[in-house]
Amino acid sequence: MKNHLTRRGFIRRAAAGSAALAWLGSRRPPLAFAAEAGKPALLGGVPVHRGGWSDWPKWLESWEPAVVKVLRSGKWYRGDGGHVAEFEAGYAKLLDAKRCLATASGTTALLVSLHVMDVDAGDEVIVSPYTFIATYNAILINKALPVFADTDPATLTMDPASIESRITERTRAILPVHIYGMPCDMDRINAIARKHNLAVIEDACQAWLAEYKGRKCGALGDLACFSFQNSKHIPSGEGGAVTGNSDELLDRCHAFHNVGRATGSFKGAKPYFTRGSNYRMQQFQAVILMQQFDKLVQETARRRENADYLSAQLKQIPGIQPARLPENSRAVWHLYPFRYDAEHFSGLARDKFLQALNAEGIPCSGGYHEQYFDGLLDEAIHSRGFKRLFSAARLKAYRDSFEELKGNRQVCATTVAMTQNLLLADRRDMDHIVEAVRKIQTHSATLAKAGG
Numbered sequence: 001m002k003n004h005l006t007r008r009g010f011i012r013r014a015a016a017g018s019a020a021l022a023w024l025g026s027r028r029p030p031l032a033f034a035a036e037a038g039k040p041a042l043l044g045g046v047p048v049h050r051g052g053w054s055d056w057p058k059w060l061e062s063w064e065p066a067v068v069k070v071l072r073s074g075k076w077y078r079g080d081g082g083h084v085a086e087f088e089a090g091y092a093k094l095l096d097a098k099r100c101l102a103t104a105s106g107t108t109a110l111l112v113s114l115h116v117m118d119v120d121a122g123d124e125v126i127v128s129p130y131t132f133i134a135t136y137n138a139i140l141i142n143k144a145l146p147v148f149a150d151t152d153p154a155t156l157t158m159d160p161a162s163i164e165s166r167i168t169e170r171t172r173a174i175l176p177v178h179i180y181g182m183p184c185d186m187d188r189i190n191a192i193a194r195k196h197n198l199a200v201i202e203d204a205c206q207a208w209l210a211e212y213k214g215r216k217c218g219a220l221g222d223l224a225c226f227s228f229q230n231s232k233h234i235p236s237g238e239g240g241a242v243t244g245n246s247d248e249l250l251d252r253c254h255a256f257h258n259v260g261r262a263t264g265s266f267k268g269a270k271p272y273f274t275r276g277s278n279y280r281m282q283q284f285q286a287v288i289l290m291q292q293f294d295k296l297v298q299e300t301a302r303r304r305e306n307a308d309y310l311s312a313q314l315k316q317i318p319g320i321q322p323a324r325l326p327e328n329s330r331a332v333w334h335l336y337p338f339r340y341d342a343e344h345f346s347g348l349a350r351d352k353f354l355q356a357l358n359a360e361g362i363p364c365s366g367g368y369h370e371q372y373f374d375g376l377l378d379e380a381i382h383s384r385g386f387k388r389l390f391s392a393a394r395l396k397a398y399r400d401s402f403e404e405l406k407g408n409r410q411v412c413a414t415t416v417a418m419t420q421n422l423l424l425a426d427r428r429d430m431d432h433i434v435e436a437v438r439k440i441q442t443h444s445a446t447l448a449k450a451g452g
């Protein structure tokens with residue numbers, strides 16, 4: 001993330017910072033130090049939070065025998081043992097989805113889904129711009145154009161009202177992203193998709209157990225994709241899954257991820273009845289993931305409880321706006337975001353606010369930036385392949401359309417986000433977050449004037 005920490009790098013730094021802060025926290029401040037307590041930490045005062053935060057990821061010794069058993073068996077590949085299939089059954093059950101296919105990563109889950117939903121070279125996919133870059137990449141790798149719907153500044157997710165004007169005769173699918181584990185407004189998105197005969201693929205890579213109107217993300221569209229990369233709430237280093245309720249689609253996904261081998265309803269057809277690749281999960285990953293089902297459920301409850309408390313407290317502070325969720329929906333908070341209005345903080349710039357909050361011992365970042373200006377889309381647009389597939393007029397209009405993403409621009413410029421591991425702390429630590437924001441507001445004029 002330009003000018004900010006990347007999410008993964010951020011977790012590493014937050015954990016490293018935690019060690020230093022834990023050291024600080026173990027010592028009582030000397031008296032002269034205490035006198036500085038009211039002063040912002042960025043200007044030399046004492047940080048509000050000095051206890052550090054939970055490391056991530058965490059493993060338990062009790063997981064070791066199952067992992068060692070796989071190691072000793074020599075059956076590491078999916079085809080040699082049942083652990084991956086066992087994980088798939090368990091994960092589908094957890095989401096109340098009919099089927100799950102484990103994959104090597106969230107990116108490969110997206111590639112499988114886009115292929116199976118027939119997104120082909122020269123097609124267009126309407127997607128949220130406010131997402132991890134892998135979502136853009138998966139569409140680009142398919143030689144399709146990621147056409148960005150705008151972001152709703154109140155929810156930080158895809159604004160359904162901005163979808164229809166972006167549909168062209170080439171549009172094949174809508175790819176909403178439940179970013180930070182906050183469900184998109186799926187009823188409105190699905191209604192538009194049905195009206196225009198488009199596929200819906202949920203990017204649920206940050207939304208394990210998130211709920212939209214009482215139903216879990218993962219079976220709200222045609223297919224959904226999850227990531228189990230190391231920073232995720234249920235991590236296995238790398239890993240991913242495609243979920244859904246259609247046997248036929250999941251059988252197609254299975255075949256495509258396994259070099260095109262016929263499975264399920266396609267058995268009996270030619271052994272390689274379709275094109276395919278190798279996006280298989282290993283047995284080790286499945287075993288590590290299965291140990292974490294209960295942990296995920298328990299930690300999700302804790303994150304929710306802390307996030308609800310934080311939102312209730314933070315929204316009382318003028319200039320702080322927690323994200324709005326769809327009715328009867330529950331987020332899982334891969335990051336906990338709020339929008340920051342500098343006007344209520346003596347004009348203190350968002351990036352300076354981030355510095356000040358970090359200095360108070362509250363690790364935070366600005367979330368995603370306007371990544372479509374970074375050059376990767378220009379690279380695609382100017383590639384031989386895209387020039388063959390799209391007219392020059394279409395590519396120019398496409399590039400110009402980035403300027404229209406006003407909601408997304410606002411979100412990128414004003415968001416403050418904290419990683420999920422902070423939400424695993426206790427109530428007193430949540431109070432530190434609120435106290436730190438209030439402290440910065442109290443001293444915002446001084447901070448705004450201070451250089452650096």
Ligand SMILES: Cc1ncc(COP(=O)(O)O)c(C=O)c1O
Nearest residue numbers: 105106107132134135205227229
């Ligand atoms: C929203 C989103 N989409 C896609 C991905 C890609 O997942 P992976 O890193 O497992 O390939 C991620 C993971 O970081 C993500 O957060």
